[in-house]
Amino acid sequence: MLRALIVAATGAVGAVAAMRGLYATALLAALIAVWIAALDLIDTRPRPPLPPPLATVSDRDEERRRLNAYLDLSPAPLVALDDGRLHVVNRAARRLLGASDFVVEPPEGLVAALADTRPGRTATIEIGHDGDVRSFALATGDLALAGRMTRIGALIDIDAELKAAEAAALRELVQVLSHEIVNALTPIASLAETAVAMLDDPEPALPRVRDAIETVARRAASLHRFGESYRALAKLPAPSVERISLAGFVSDLAALFTTRWPTITFTTDLLDAPAYLLADPDQLTAALWAVLQNAAEALHDLPNARVTLTISAFVGQTQFTMTDTGPGIPAVDQADIFRPFFTTKTEGTGVGLALARQIFRGHNGDLGLAHSLPGRTRFEGTIPSVLSN
Known part of the structure; x- marks a missing residue:
């Protein structure tokens, strides 16, 4: 604008000078005007962006349809309370409340629960009729729409969540049981086969056969009790603590x-x-x-493979240290090895170490990875050496 004013002013000066015969002044004014115009033509400074065009009606309709499609993907029914009137927001809410927009007959207590539950809080409400009554958790939030506040509510089906959690717990229980039973039966079967092979000798070493069979009997009975406890309680039972002779146990x-x-x-x-x-x-x-099985599987086919179990008495606790000469646990996996179902093995289930830690903690102790480097991996577990009250 400033340049336009200057050009206009020089033009006026040039015109007046020409009428009065001041041709030199008129020529100078014309040159100034041409120079300023040329500067404007070659100006390469960035121009401010033009304001975006106003959205058309069709653009707004398309945006609304897209938003509705996103909301319909939510499995949780969404409702809105506007001036005391209840509206359904997505497909799940339409299916639950049997309405396309305005809910003529809202479930008993839903409108009051929406109005009374502040954002960030939750409430529980039952929705249904006859024998099909389900419990829902109600979470709310406020939105400013069209200049007024609208209360939005999300209904989470508690019964469905509980059933899903029960199914997940059952799957975990089955996997834990199958993992422990198979792992316990494998050495028992192997030891039994060894005892049978010893009996086939022309002069069998009966004391060794007896020791093998007695070990099989004890471990089989132990496995039976362990499985019975799981089946009866559907969870790891509280430990039945007793005084154990360490020599026989090891x-x-x-x-x-x-x-x-x-x-x-x-x-x-x-x-x-x-x-x-x-x-x-x-x-x-x-x-x-x-823990010992994990170590042995890591040492598979390695030369000079060694596993060591050290048991030490400290003040108030007994420590179990298990070391092996395997390749070590990668650093990226060390934080996850006790997480249930985490495994790097092709046929692993990822429950062994998780169960082992749970057992140690059930004894008021703990189990952890002390360190792991190529050639030396060390696990440490502790249990109290005195009975707690």
């Missing part, structure tokens, strides 16, 4: 391990161990076996 573990993995060297260090443990023998066997 001897059974060693016999099971060396029978299952004869090519892996299994050693125990009991120099600082207590004479007795206070624990549930069945659960503690399952927990230690899960």
Whole structure:
């Protein structure tokens, strides 16, 4: 605008100068006008963007249809309370309340619950009739629409959520049971086959056969009790703590391990161990076996494979240390190894270590990965050495 004013002014000056015979002044004014006009033509400074065109009616309709499609994807029924009138917002709400927009006969208590439940809070309401009554959790929020506030409510089917949680818990229970039963039966079957093979010798070593059969009997009985507890309570039972002779307990573990993995060297260090443990023998066997099995599977086909179980007595607690000479656990996986169903094995279920930690914590102790490097992976578990009140 400033340049236009200057051009106009120089034009006027030039015209007056020409009428009065001041041709030099007129020529100078014309040159100034041409120069300013040329500057305007070659100006390359960025221009402010033009305002976007106003949305047309068809554009607004398309946006509304897109928004409605997004809302219809929500599985939770969405409703709106506007001036005391209840409206359905998405397909799930239309199906639940049997309305296309305005709900003529809202379920009893729904309008009051929407009005009284502040945003950020939840309420519970029952919706249905006859024998089909379902419980819903109501969550609300406020939106400013067309200059006034509208209360929006989302209805979450509590019954459906509970059924889904029960189904997930049942699947987890079945997987845990199958995992532990199969893993416990494998060494038992192997030890039984060894005992049969020893009986086929011309001069069988009967004491060794007896030891093998007695170990099989104890472990089978232990597995039976463990399975019965799961079946009766549908969860890991509270440990039945008793006084356990450490020597016999470790001897059974060693016999099971060396029978299952004869090519892996299994050693125990009991120099600082207590004479007795206070624990549930069945659960503690399952927990230690899960860690030892993971170590053995990591050592598969490796030369000089070794697994060591060290038990030490400390003030107020007993510590179990399990080390192996395997390749180690990748750093990216170390934070997840105790997460249920996390596994890097092709046929793994990911419940062994999760169950082992749960058992240790059920004894008021804990189980964790101390460190893992190539050639040395170390797990540490603790349980109290005295009975808690």
